[in-house]
Amino acid sequence: MRVFGDLEMGYFQEVLDSRQLGWAEGGMVTRFERAFAHKVNCDYAIARNSAMSALAEAVSISGAGTALEVICDPMVQFGAIATIYFNAVPRFADVNYDTYLMDPESLRANITERTRAVIVTNLWGMCANLGEIRRICDEHNLFMIEDCAHSIGATYYDKHSGTIGDVGCFSFQQGKHMTTGDGGMMTTNREDIYSKLFDEWAFGESPSFMTLNFRMNEVTGAVGMAQLQHVDDYIAEYTENLRHFTEAIVGCPWLRPRQVTEGANHVGYQFACTWEGDKHGLDFGQFQQVVRDQGVGLRFGFIGKPAYLFDLFRVSTAYNEPACPVRCPLYTSDYRYREGLCPVAEELMPRLLTTGMIELPPDEAKRRAEKLHNAITITARG
Ligand SMILES: Cc1ncc(COP(=O)(O)O)c(C=O)c1O
Incomplete structure (x- = not known):
């Protein structure tokens, strides 16, 4: 903190x-x-x-x-x-x-x-x-x-x-x-x-x-x-918080972890992963409800659209x-801010699950990461 x-x-x-x-x-x-x-x-x-x-x-x-x-x-x-x-x-x-x-x-x-x-x-x-x-x-x-x-x-x-x-x-x-x-x-x-x-x-x-x-x-x-x-202490703490969340989704085939850019490190700021449950026959709405019931504190869809x-x-x-x-x-162009401009961002945004790591007390981060793990187990059981 x-x-x-x-x-x-x-x-x-x-x-x-x-x-x-x-x-x-x-x-x-x-x-x-x-x-x-x-x-x-x-x-x-x-x-x-x-x-x-x-x-x-x-x-x-x-x-x-x-x-x-x-x-x-x-x-x-x-x-x-x-x-x-x-x-x-x-x-x-x-x-x-x-x-x-x-x-x-x-x-x-x-x-x-x-x-x-x-x-x-x-x-x-x-x-x-x-x-x-x-x-x-x-x-x-x-x-x-x-x-x-x-x-x-x-x-x-x-x-x-x-x-x-x-x-x-x-x-x-x-x-x-x-x-x-x-x-x-x-x-x-x-x-x-x-x-x-x-x-x-x-x-x-x-x-x-x-x-x-x-x-x-x-x-x-x-x-x-x-x-x-x-700041080094803050970064270490937030990165440790991130580790708990990252570990909570290991082995879950329908929550895709964020990958790290080749040659980069990943410091704790925000945990994020994507929902892929629809490709495994799962219902996103039900998962969101379980996450809410468990008190994980995740945000769904980040800002909603690019x-x-x-x-x-x-x-x-x-x-x-x-x-x-x-x-x-002076600016005449066919360029328009329309749907389909960045198809990957459009696909990604509604699938994002995020939660902040800043000023999250380490014990609370651990508890919430465990709750995320429980939410995964409950959803997988159906
Ligand atoms: C990626 C990014 N860039 C820029 C800003 C703007 O920062 P500031 O509030 O210091 O102007 C923010 C603030 O949230 C941000 O998240």
Whole structure:
């Protein structure tokens, strides 16, 4: 479980004593950035007030904008929303059925002459096939953004998530591995990107490029400095929680475990597996009832449908959809957010069983994993 105590108070007091609560070069946020860069082994880290801000800034710096496209994955909507902030058009690559992560072949198939960037989500504590995605981005000169909101501690061939793309975007929102209440961090090994982000500052005079003032303040930085020293313990605990759930479904032919990307590790963030009982003559509704009766606490179907089927993209802002009143004369394309766009994600989403590992007391994780095992036994008995 998370610890908030003397360590936080010490850094916090330092900030108060300095009388400098807003960002100051060399202050607490700078220390947090350096410590974070060291943690994930990258050259530069720059603190932001949320991962959403970080993603938006990454899209801005990628050069994507009006009538240009950013390829996202559809299991969550954050990258695609960040894309719309800058009037760019999200295109959706499908995912791998076993890992739930961006499928490099689908990414390749979605590249057009308008594509400027890719946002790949390292979903639920696991990196996507970042090696192949990096290769594709290099071949096509695309800016690669990693959404690392769930992936602190997650590695790909010993490189930390967020260090393979041009930019990584981490979240310290309440539900993430470590929290500062709200907050985010961008990581990069590119000096040019770092300097541009560092110079981002709209204050007093007109800046020379699009600036966003998404910076973190010193008070938040103090919490971050302290929490970063606990994060390995949190990750170990959440990963142990995940192990209990993973073990609970071993041998069950109709709950398919999530596979781990080759070369990656899997840190505890969210347990997930897929329902395959319909292929074994079982009734999903009955299984759900047993799971509820047992008090396992699973969520069924995650967000219900892939991101592109939500009204946000189809009705209100996606300016080439028939239902949307806004039209962009610069973007004429046959691309539509329709059913069938990402068949694997559409098949996968309603089959997902998920439950969070963050702030789940270890004893409770064990108990709930046992209940899941019981629910499987009861369902199999019929
Ligand atoms: C995958 C992913 N990306 C981005 C975000 C946005 O993070 P934040 O709340 O820090 O803006 C979230 C938040 O839940 C997320 O799950």
